[in-house]
Amino acid sequence: xxxVNVSLSRWPFRRLVGDEPAELVxxxxxxxxxxxxxxxxxxxxxxxIAAVNTRLAADCRAHGPGFLVPFGTVNPKLPDxxxxxxxxxxxxxxxxxxxxxxxxGYKLDEPVLRELLTMAAARxxxxxxxxxxxxxxxxxxxxxxxxxxxxxxxxxxRDIPNLKLILLNGxxxxxxxxxxxxxxxxxxxxxxxxxxxxxRLASEVSPGRVVFGSHFPxxxxxxxxxxxVEAALPEDQLKAVVEGNARALLESKG
Numbered sequence: 001x002x003x004v005n006v007s008l009s010r011w012p013f014r015r016l017v018g019d020e021p022a023e024l025v026x027x028x029x030x031x032x033x034x035x036x037x038x039x040x041x042x043x044x045x046x047x048x049i050a051a052v053n054t055r056l057a058a059d060c061r062a063h064g065p066g067f068l069v070p071f072g073t074v075n076p077k078l079p080d081x082x083x084x085x086x087x088x089x090x091x092x093x094x095x096x097x098x099x100x101x102x103x104x105g106y107k108l109d110e111p112v113l114r115e116l117l118t119m120a121a122a123r124x125x126x127x128x129x130x131x132x133x134x135x136x137x138x139x140x141x142x143x144x145x146x147x148x149x150x151x152x153x154x155x156x157x158r159d160i161p162n163l164k165l166i167l168l169n170g171x172x173x174x175x176x177x178x179x180x181x182x183x184x185x186x187x188x189x190x191x192x193x194x195x196x197x198x199x200r201l202a203s204e205v206s207p208g209r210v211v212f213g214s215h216f217p218x219x220x221x222x223x224x225x226x227x228x229v230e231a232a233l234p235e236d237q238l239k240a241v242v243e244g245n246a247r248a249l250l251e252s253k254g
Contacts, residue, residue, distance in 0.1 A: 002246040003028065003036040003224075004128070005168050005188050005213030008059050008068075011041050013140055018217030021063035029067070031221055034243075036068055037128075039098040043073030044133070049084045057092040069250075071098040071128055074120075076112040077105055082119065089123045095253055096126030098168075101148045103133070108152035117156055121163040124253045129153075131170035132191070134218065150176045157182035164249060169215055171201065180205035186245065188213025189227055198231035198241070207237040211246045 006028070010019055018024045019041075028036050040056040043049065053072035060068035072088035074081055074097050088094045097120060101108060108129075120127050132147040139145060150173060157163055163184050170176040171191040179185040187205055189198050190213045202210050214224035228242055 001031075001033045001212055001225075001242045003033045003214050003216065003221075004166060004211045004246050005190050006036045006038050006216045007041050007218065008038050008056060009041045011218060012045055013143070016217040018221075021059045021068075024217060025064045025067060027221060028216070031225060033221075034067070035246075036064070037071050037096070037246075038064075038068045039071045039128070039130075040073060043075075043098065044100055044103045047078060049073050049075055049078060049081070050087060053084065053088055053092060053094075057094070070094050071096045071126075073098060073100070074116060075100075075104045076116045081116070085116065085119055085123075085125075089125060094125070095250055096120075096128060096166075098128040098130065100130050100133070102131075102145050108148065108150065108156070113152075114156060114160070117163055118160050121160050124162065126164050126166060126249055126253070128166045128168055130168045131173050131176060133169060135172075147173045149173075150179060153179055153185065154182060157184040164252070166211065166249075168213055171197070177201070177204050180209050185209065186211050186249070188215075189224060189241075190215035190219060192227055196231060198227045199233055202231070202233060202237060202241065207233065207240050208245060210241045211249075212242045 008021055018027050040052050042052040046052050056070045060070045072094050074085050088097055166186045167176055168188050169191045186209050188211050192198050192201055214221050
């Protein structure tokens with residue numbers, strides 16, 4: 001399995017089982033994960049994004065070389081965000097970036113995001129956009145963070161050549177699945193709910209557009225694995241979801 005949605009460091013509001021890098025890697029390996037694309041929880045609230053990405057790259061090298069694949073944070077509302085993007089690509093050799101528009105205070109129809117996505121696509125970076133990080137019912141009352149409205153991605157995906165987007169944690173958000181028609185958007189399964197939810201998602205957006213993402217350690221890893229088991233997909237489609245689609249995305253950067 002390739003897990004496209006894990007995070008290192010500490011969730012700001014509580015400790016999580018698996019929030020130490022060595023333990024996270026151990027738990028992922030024991031469950032059969034062979035590669036994990038890792039962002040950093042620090043990227044949500046820290047303002048020194050360059051330091052966040054440097055720590056992320058170092059932790060991936062130290063605790064999971066060849067296993068943990070770092071996806072750096074870029075916050076286009078901060079000064080020098082373009083240099084943070086450059087560092088992710090040129091210095092840290094990251095294959096992609098992870099964006100948190102709701103935590104960073106911008107909407108997807110703002111010009112700065114179009115500029116960011118255009119620059120990322122020119123560098124052949126994969127772009128992950130976290131549409132949410134937690135259910136709004138569990139949020140700290142003084143830290144309400146609404147989900148991201150994905151609608152503007154229709155025109156962005158259409159207009160920006162070579163752009164490849166992966167939506168994380170977006171299954172509960174209206175309008176996200178309609179983006180499949182752009183041919184440039186992939187969907188993880190972390191927030192897919194209900195029986196046979198993964199199977200329904202695959203039928204709606206195509207099995208070639210679904211990737212395995214657990215949102216571990218915030219969510220239980222076993223939950224994501226069980227979703228794929230009970231999806232009852234044909235073997236070739238299941239293999240695409242749990243590994244093949246993500247591998248093809250990485251290989252497309254070559």
